[in-house]
Amino acid sequence: MGESTPRIAIDAMGGDGGPAVMVAGAALARKRFPDLAFRLFGDETALRAELARHKGFDAEIVHAPDKISGEDKPSQAIRRAKTTSMGLAIADVKAKQCGAALSAGNTGALMAMSKLSLRTMPGIDRPALAALLPTLGDNDVVMLDLGANTECDTQNLVQFAIMGAAYARTVMNLSTPRVSLLNIGTEELKGTDELRDAAALLREAHFLPIRFTGFIEADRLGRGETDVIVSDGFSGNIALKSVEGTARFVTDLLRRAFASSLRSKAGFLLSRPAFRLLSVHLDPNNHNGAVFLGLNGIVVKSHGGADAQGVANAIGVAASMLENDISRRIADDLANFRTHESSVVAAQ
Structure with a gap:
């Protein structure tokens, strides 16, 4: 993938289905958007096992030792941003390693970390x-x-x-x-x-x-x-x-x-x-x-119960926002x- 290739950072540990659904969704999205690249954040062992199920689909894995649960309060999530798959995916957008982040995890935590890390746009x-x-x-x-x-x-x-x-x-x-x-x-x-x-x-x-x-x-x-x-x-x-x-x-x-x-x-x-x-x-x-509009970066929230097709559709939203x-x-x-x-x- 070249430098200009649009890349999506995926919190692969979020959502009800975890890595299995998030990786399957990314694999489906790659078929619809062949030019997209992905960075998957989460437990490296689990992610490599899921990638092996999808022959021909490649993605970069970034190990995250921790994850945000549905019960975590936003304040707790912010304190663990540097070690969780959600926090590291958002940080990737801030560092301009990826153009957008996607998570199916805790909505309150995602909003709090996104706002703190990316800040709101001028105006x-x-x-x-x-x-x-x-x-x-x-x-x-x-x-x-x-x-x-x-x-x-x-x-x-x-x-x-x-x-x-x-x-x-x-x-x-x-x-x-x-x-x-x-x-x-x-x-x-x-x-x-x-x-x-x-x-x-x-x-x-x-x-x-x-x-x-x-x-x-x-x-x-x-x-x-x-x-x-x-x-x-x-x-x-x-x-x-x-x-x-x-x-x-x-x-x-x-x-x-x-x-x-x-x-x-x-x-x-x-x-x-x-x-x-x-x-x-x-x-x-x-x-x-769903999309957090008004931030200095693109963050997309997937339904926690989404299936692989739903995750692929959410990735499509992120791709459209990047393209336009x-x-x-x-x-x-x-x-x-x-x-x-x-x-x-x-x-x-």
């Missing part, structure tokens, strides 16, 4: 956790913040909108993404002062590659009516968990209904193609790869906003 007060959610429209929807910041002021929300739009342009190839603020109603007078003030600023930001569409309510998240949904982390996390819980509820309810009688079972056999499509659409592995240089896009849009901010405020 960004707080990083945000963003992810793609399925919709009934032609595209998925980018939603942020999903839990990194429980309380947000007006500037945080505007910065999240700028970052989310840049992410949508990167992963969904949209020139001017539609951006909405999550609120308890669509009327301009609804919501907190922070939401209303952020809406006023975004409404006047015609110089940005954003089409602000106003407020959106939680029952419209999956309708495909917008491309980016912005929220504080408290509301965003509750909305996300509600969507995921409803999807599981509907799936389980249908499964129970079709198992209730012989006639229902016959109906299921006839409907199997439609339910297979539904299962694919709702499978979190197909939308895997999302950090530069965010920096350019932030600089553009700061240049025009005084005129925007004056127009309100």
